[in-house]
Amino acid sequence: MAISKAVKNTIDSVGKFTSVDMTHDPKWFINFMDEANCLPDHEIINRKLAEVLEPLDYKSIIELGCGTGNDVRYLLSIYPDVTEIVGVDLSEAMIAEANSRIIEGSRIRFEKGDGKHLHFDDNRFDAARAKLVLMHCDSIDTTLSELIRVVKPNGKVAIFDHDFDGLLIDHSDVKLTREIVERLSNKAKNNWSGRQLFGRFLNHGLVNVSVEAISVNLTLGVLRSMILGQEDMAHLSKAEQAWWEELVIKNEKGLFFASFIGFLVVGTK
Template sequence: MSQLTSATTTAADQIAYLDTAAATAVGRDYKKHVVDVLDLRPGHAVVDIGCGPGTDLGRLADAVQAGGRVIGVDRDARMLAEAGRRLSDRPRIDLRAGDAHALPLDDTSMDRARIDRVLMHVADPATVLAEVRRVLRPGGVVAMAEPDWDTLAVADEDVSTSRRFARFVAGRVRNPTIGRELIRLSARAGLRVRSVEAIAVVFRDFDTADRILGLERNSARAVAAGELTDADAQPWLRRLTDGPLLAGFTLYLVTAEAA
């Protein structure tokens, strides 16, 4: 699934974005934690919904070992092709083209499910979680990691420009507050929430913040859209570039169980 990118962004750009986000310190930590809270055991069947270029499939396969099943589902053929290339030495990983709203999986066929920054993009998160409930066996667990883009903050003396930038970024995401909605949506889908964690995603250097938050590209888009003025955006960017920089948002990690 594409992240905070425009409709014209190439697949290579999307993959590079996902790779960059996964390589950050907070990306590495929370991804490991998602696997930990899934409590994967040898022999488990696990699906990664919106697996992208296969970033996390190898870790899942290591956890369930040779007797387990790992299925990666994505609707983007280019992502699946890249995942297949990267995981060519892992034939036990099953890559499937499919929509999260209609998973290509049998009822009660999975022990575990993983969703990482996917629900913020889908047309109907409630339908996706109903599908998760359908494919999970009784007692099966889903781990979901989703941001709340309404919590995005960029520290600067020009608080107004920082706020307008944050609102513009949140407005570019289909479901910007999905992180805070996971508990309600899980309950509606018939999933029992087991744990909720709020993870602070913090950036202290401009280059990383720019790659993940698009400080330059999104401020330029905001100017073009009339949400910011160039007279405000340019000095704002210069101050952020010169530092010190502090920016961040909240990522919610929710685990839920099928009754």
């Protein structure tokens, strides 16, 4: 089946978080992140990303790919004794938005930076975290090495990434559903990042490595943004339009179901 031009052009949208500032509408990415972060299962991920750091003797934490800073603010809210959380993001637009949401006098700091070349000294932080970040990186191993470098000995590194082949959608057209999921997965920069985290942690010398699978149930709106990006459905093929129409009907009847599998991995330096 031929891939429509609209899908070719837009399926990359959610995968462009490393080049948000070069897109015509950075605000779209901010809105997408806010919508996705409202999913109940993302709250579970945030809570578990915090729990795996326990017992939290840590006073200084780096959050790579902080985006609008929602996860950083959540972490500080449940661990008020933390003295410093530094959020780093490649996008100036994301950092500007994160800074606009800071409460004055906060122990949070946001700054622009590249995960492949962090400017911090060795052994600078007590812990490092990243959620849905490495799957967008040009070099996962280089970025992971940098995160490990800036963490103190015995500090923890906790990461959550999705696995793009783990997008599950309940639809009557099995063949087309598989094609759409495979198309999205093939367009992702690191489509198997989630399943590869465990091995990467061990290869980088981390110890006491553990992994937990977490599936995020999606809304129709989030699924649409993931697959179509900023485009509408007008330019899709008839078969693709019919595919989406079935999901809309399912959603109206309360029968819509889609879930995205990811993996939370934590290790000690």
